[in-house]
Amino acid sequence: MLLGYFTEDAYENLLDNISQNSEYYSGEDDWLPKYFGGEDNYFKNSTVNVNRYTPAYNPGKKDDSQKASEDLVNTRNLYDAFKNLTPLQASNKYMWTYLCHAIPEYNAYIRDRWMQEERENTIRNRFFVTTPGSLLNDNALSRLWWYGHLTYDSTNSNHYALTEILLTNQTICTDVMDTFNRMNYDRMRGVLLAIKDFKDEITNNEGITDYFRECKKYLNHYAAVTTLEYLESEEIRDIAFNYMMKLREEKNKK
Numbered sequence: 001m002l003l004g005y006f007t008e009d010a011y012e013n014l015l016d017n018i019s020q021n022s023e024y025y026s027g028e029d030d031w032l033p034k035y036f037g038g039e040d041n042y043f044k045n046s047t048v049n050v051n052r053y054t055p056a057y058n059p060g061k062k063d064d065s066q067k068a069s070e071d072l073v074n075t076r077n078l079y080d081a082f083k084n085l086t087p088l089q090a091s092n093k094y095m096w097t098y099l100c101h102a103i104p105e106y107n108a109y110i111r112d113r114w115m116q117e118e119r120e121n122t123i124r125n126r127f128f129v130t131t132p133g134s135l136l137n138d139n140a141l142s143r144l145w146w147y148g149h150l151t152y153d154s155t156n157s158n159h160y161a162l163t164e165i166l167l168t169n170q171t172i173c174t175d176v177m178d179t180f181n182r183m184n185y186d187r188m189r190g191v192l193l194a195i196k197d198f199k200d201e202i203t204n205n206e207g208i209t210d211y212f213r214e215c216k217k218y219l220n221h222y223a224a225v226t227t228l229e230y231l232e233s234e235e236i237r238d239i240a241f242n243y244m245m246k247l248r249e250e251k252n253k254k
């Protein structure tokens with residue numbers, strides 16, 4: 001299928017009028033044609049052809065583990081379908097915003113996952129792309145593509161082994177995508193390998209989230225004062241893994 005995208009005017013119109021339109025986002029009706037006066041000039045079709053992707057999810061409220069599990073399945077499915085997008089094309093906020101608004105199966109997925117009640121900030125975060133951060137972490141669809149793009153490993157028989165680590169839980173995923181490494185495959189791979197190896201070291205009763213949250217701060221500070229351009233993923237792994245092990249040792253001494 002050819003991917004569509006909003007015109008700039010249509011995007012700005014919808015973004016500026018979230019408050020007035022909020023009730024539409026919780027319903028199943030295709031309200032866009034009427035909203036734009038019956039005209040179809042609020043969107044355009046691109047020349048980018050992708051395979052069709054249908055979100056996989058069990059309707060209803062979900063816990064953190066279920067959300068991470070569904071995100072993993074949907075990351076695989078969406079990235080496999082949209083793999084021929086370039087990073088530049090996948091940064092197009094008008095495209096992702098259009099898909100979230102105009103494709104019924106995507107709209108239904110967003111309503112089930114996030115729209116248990118009408119909230120303007122939820123609409124802004126999940127239906128729109130407004131910042132580079134929202135592209136990677138918030139928009140319901142773009143985040144899945146970037147999870148896949150930044151973790152897909154063609155050299156591994158399990159192409160999504162790193163994706164599985166990224167989606168350990170929702171907090172780990174957000175924190176990893178919020179570190180300095182998020183747009184660099186080697187750094188991303190190094191951090192995810194550190195998480196995997198650290199998980200293998202700790203007991204089932206120990207959570208990894210707090211350790212990595214402190215590690216994230218350390219990595220961001222490390223990147224601010226040290227040139228990391230020439231570090232291999234294994235070196236990034238050692239820095240992150242050793243820091244988390246140090247934190248654990250200090251905690252166990254108390």
